[in-house]
């Protein structure tokens with residue numbers, strides 16, 4: 001029914017698009033032609049900013065470059081329009097990649113400032129260079145030739161534009177809804193967690209700028225062919241802000257929203273054409289109001305209305321239940337070493353968070369890492385999963401040395417992890433969270449988006465059926481289309497484990513998986529972890545819940561002050577004097593339940609980290625790994 005109504009809307013829009021030129025005058029068709037160009041620009045900007053989270057204020061420069069390269073090659077060099085346009089788009093993409101390089105080092109408003117600076121420099125260059133005709137610009141761009149079609153008519157040019165627009169919007173939507181788009185959105189939501197799920201974040205940032213520049217360059221070519229004259233004022237900072245306003249008002253995270261914003265503001269611009277000063281104030285005011293009261297823009301309004309309706313009538317949500325976990329099959333004995341850490345140290349300025357840590361985890365073991373607060377446990381995970389580079393020492397996973405490897409390389413080598421304070425991608429559904437993790441392809445294979453979309457689509461279908469299997473196994477089917485933030489904490493924890501296991505890892509790192517869980521949930525967690533181990537995955541878990549550690553782990557390593565102070569079976573470490581001493585203040589008797597060594601039911605355990613249980617605040621504020629990336 002839904003797809004039928006969608007199909008109906010598309011059919012109506014297609015008919016309107018075909019008939020439109022017959023119903024409007026010469027000036028109006030000109031305005032429509034320019035609006036379509038702005039809509040293409042806005043889609044490109046939405047892909048970089050809204051979908052990928054990369055602030056790109058250089059889109060107007062990409063637009064200008066597409067136009068100017070076409071103008072220079074056709075007018076000054078005598079090239080044909082279409083040959084020139086190919087080079088114009090290639091040149092724009094090359095510059096897009098160049099503009100994207102700062103994104104490898106800086107983010108958020110810094111990236112905004114850098115890209116804005118580049119846009120300003122571009123306008124200055126246009127105005128002051130002979131090649132570009134200075135302030136006068138370049139006129140006399142030839143009419144693009146198309147057999148049997150006179151493109152000097154703005155009515156016929158409209159059809160060329162609307163075709164290009166339809167192809168580019170469809171392609172953009174295809175990107176957003178398939179593996180590349182999911183990775184871009186994951187990177188936007190949480191670059192650290194995306195890296196831990198195997199997403200090559202630096203490559204993805206460049207991809208976002210490349211995509212944006214393709215749209216900018218093509219819009220530039222279309223503009224050159226339409227107006228046949230280029231001058232710097234078209235590519236001014238004022239127009240950059242107009243474009244930004246289109247994207248913000250329409251809705252950054254929806255490409256259709258960007259188009260709606262572009263059409264709406266183009267109309268407003270026409271109405272206010274005689275009052276340019278007021279127009280700027282009007283755009284500014286609407287942007288501020290949108291950011292304050294509708295941060296998801298016009299495109300987000302239907303979802304907000306639906307959300308409000310659901311809150312009033314939460315029947316469907318109430319019926320959703322967490323189903324039992326379906327255990328994995330037994331993979332049999334595992335041989336060799338899963339993780340070897342030798343002489344590992346990590347210094348933060350004067351502080352030794354890890355000091356000469358060595359440990360070896362045989363394949364197929366459940367290893368517990370315990371220690372008082374601040375003893376270096378999470379830092380150890382952050383080094384093993386590639387978030388921190390160690391100051392000294394080595395890390396080997398499954399026999400491969402991966403000491404200074406990036407988080408995505410480690411993920412690709414079979415390391416998966418969860419986080420102390422949960423790092424699910426908040427603006428992606430549970431299913432999409434799992435889908436991001438399932439995708440094992442490398443970013444370099446994105447060339448298929450340009451030439452082999454069918455292959456991408458098939459791969460996506462295969463991923464979706466695997467995602468269904470993962471959701472079934474973890475009993476999450478009812479929550480597949482929910483956003484993680486709307487779910488109870490215990491379910492979010494399970495989603496995070498399901499997402500990590502969707503990577504098919506050889507080594508799973510669980511950072512305080514029982515924090516915030518109730519007794520029954522802790523018991524279920526124990527079952528899940530045992531089954532994961534039985535499936536052949538080595539599990540290392542940091543945990544404050546000693547009952548769980550004692551009943552679940554075959555071997556426990558105790559850290560204190562960044563050093564290994566004990567390493568052995570749960571019974572051995574529980575009675576080691578140095579461990580009791582490290583826990584003094586809260587003596588080991590308080591931390592361990594009396595019957596610890598005989599393996600009590602986990603739910604009987606006391607949790608010495610109650611703050612974790614009650615404070616599922618987003619890690620962004622506290623996780624040192626975040627501090628590092630934000631710096």
Ligand SMILES: Nc1ncnc2c1ncn2[C@@H]1O[C@H](COP(=O)(O)OP(=O)(O)OP(=O)(O)O)[C@@H](O)[C@H]1O
Pocket residue numbers: 348351352353371372373374375376377378379380420624625627628
């Ligand atoms: N990025 C960072 N910059 C500076 N200091 C850091 C950073 N990351 C960790 N530390 C410090 O290193 C030490 C070890 O921290 P870590 O988070 O690894 O301890 P932990 O054993 O996991 O503690 P908890 O049980 O409370 O989670 C702490 O003193 C912490 O403040």
